[in-house]
Amino acid sequence: MAQRLPPLLALRAFEAAGRLLSFTLAADELHLTQGAISRQVRQLEEFLRQKLFIRLTRRIELTDAGRDYLESVQLALGVVENATRRCLRDKHRILTIDVLPTLASYWLMPRLARFTKMHSDIEVRLVSSIEPANLQNKEIDIAIRVGRLPGKRYNPSCPRIDLVMTDHWRGLDAWPLFEDTLVPVMSRHLAAQMSPVVEPLDLLKFRLINNATRKNAWTDWFACHGISPLPSLNMVDYGHFFMALQAAREGEGVALVPSIIYESLDDREHLCSPIQTRVPSAGEYYLLMRETGQHDPAVVAMRDWLLEEALRRPEHPGETLVESVPIILRAEAGRMGQVV
Numbered sequence: 001m002a003q004r005l006p007p008l009l010a011l012r013a014f015e016a017a018g019r020l021l022s023f024t025l026a027a028d029e030l031h032l033t034q035g036a037i038s039r040q041v042r043q044l045e046e047f048l049r050q051k052l053f054i055r056l057t058r059r060i061e062l063t064d065a066g067r068d069y070l071e072s073v074q075l076a077l078g079v080v081e082n083a084t085r086r087c088l089r090d091k092h093r094i095l096t097i098d099v100l101p102t103l104a105s106y107w108l109m110p111r112l113a114r115f116t117k118m119h120s121d122i123e124v125r126l127v128s129s130i131e132p133a134n135l136q137n138k139e140i141d142i143a144i145r146v147g148r149l150p151g152k153r154y155n156p157s158c159p160r161i162d163l164v165m166t167d168h169w170r171g172l173d174a175w176p177l178f179e180d181t182l183v184p185v186m187s188r189h190l191a192a193q194m195s196p197v198v199e200p201l202d203l204l205k206f207r208l209i210n211n212a213t214r215k216n217a218w219t220d221w222f223a224c225h226g227i228s229p230l231p232s233l234n235m236v237d238y239g240h241f242f243m244a245l246q247a248a249r250e251g252e253g254v255a256l257v258p259s260i261i262y263e264s265l266d267d268r269e270h271l272c273s274p275i276q277t278r279v280p281s282a283g284e285y286y287l288l289m290r291e292t293g294q295h296d297p298a299v300v301a302m303r304d305w306l307l308e309e310a311l312r313r314p315e316h317p318g319e320t321l322v323e324s325v326p327i328i329l330r331a332e333a334g335r336m337g338q339v340v
Contacts, residue, residue: 006047011073013040014052018062018070019136019170074171078292081138085296093298094123098143101128102241103285106264108144115305122298130213130240133166135290141299142306143288146180146258159220161283163213173294175287175303177310181259181278182221188272190251197274200225204233207253209244212237217256217281224279245271260285285310 016026017037027034045052052066062070099108104126112124133143145165159182166172184203191197194205200222208218215237222230234253238244241257248255249270259278265271287306293299 006044007040010040010044010047011077013037014044015070015073015077017041017053017060018066019074019168021060021062023060071171075292078290079295082292082296093121094125095141095298095302096125096127096139097302098127098129098133098140100130100144100146102245102261103144104128105242106261110264110266111309114309115302118305119298119301122301124302130163132164133288134168135166135172135288136168141289141293141296142302144177144285144306145288146285147283149174149286157224158280158282159214159224160216161214161281163283165286166288171291173289173291175289175307177285177287177306178260180281180283180285182217182256182281183259183262183273183278184221184254184256184275185245185248185262185271185273186254187249187251187270189270190253191272191274200275200277201227203254203275204231206234208233208235209247209253209255210235210237211241211244211256212239220281221256221279225277 012030013026013032013036016029017023020026020029023034023037023041026032027037030037041053048065048069050065051063052069054061054063097108108126116122116124127140133145134140135143143166145163147161147163147165150169161180165174186206190206195202197203210218218233218235219228219230222228236247236253238247241255241261244255245257245261245265247253249267254274262268262271262273287303289299289303293303
């Protein structure tokens with residue numbers, strides 16, 4: 001028995017307008033006029049015999065029915081997109097991951113050979129950025145970012161983290177990879193030149209190397225050790241953690257870096273972490289993907305592999321390392337909740 005379905009163009013217009021909450025932005029994305037988007041949405045509303053949007057003077061809002069319908073339409077279009085992609089492509093699949101630069105260099109890239117050995121039909125491409133991940137760009141399959149989930153309470157006793165993981169949470173899944181735990185790192189040669197470093201206050205004898213994206217990291221780190229307020233700090237900023245690490249290698253001072261980066265270095269014999277305590281920040285590293293990615297075997301394979309790799313933490317005597325247990329968190333209109 002034939003089933004009546006609305007026109008695909010109307011569904012695409014509705015999905016874009018509902019996701020962006022703007023007929024103008026939807027028109028730009030689909031290369032149509034604003035009037036065409038409005039007509040397609042109105043046609044869909046007539047087909048469904050109910051309103052999907054509340055049209056205000058300068059903006060639009062989804063009705064309750066529109067919000068429910070949008071979620072189903074996005075899932076359905078994602079299934080169709082993935083099925084079409086499988087039909088069009090040969091056995092070779094290109095999968096793109098958007099990952100933070102230093103994490104890509106020190107943690108992910110050295111491990112990728114294990115994945116490609118198991119999945120020779122999947123070509124992995126990496127792009128790196130510290131900007132909010134844009135998974136609305138369908139060229140990006142998975143993103144790895146560090147920060148806090150929407151609605152998650154900020155622990156004032158932890159170092160602040162103001163990085164934005166993404167501006168668009170609707171339709172995304174977020175999987176915890178590992179804690180963002182900060183550790184001071186310096187060259188062994190510099191440490192040997194000075195009197196023993198045995199407590200956090202001793203680090204004030206050195207120049208402090210800071211990451212420009214985390215302006216308050218050192219101040220918060222010292223505060224976690226009960227050292228506040230601080231005297232005037234001898235500090236220098238670098239744009240990325242890999243720059244801060246190189247400065248530490250050259251003996252310029254002490255860098256405060258995520259422990260996952262420090263643990264992944266292959267030249268640790270030239271560096272040391274003089275203070276063994278680990279200070280978790282207010283954020284974590286997360287794997288971000290579209291909900292529709294669960295229907296893509298390549299995305300699922302990469303997700304599962306990354307979660308397994310996140311549990312592979314090197315063991316270093318005298319250091320306490322933290323392991324995270326992956327759970328899935330689903331983002332719906334800026335609200336996060338555990339999916340069982």
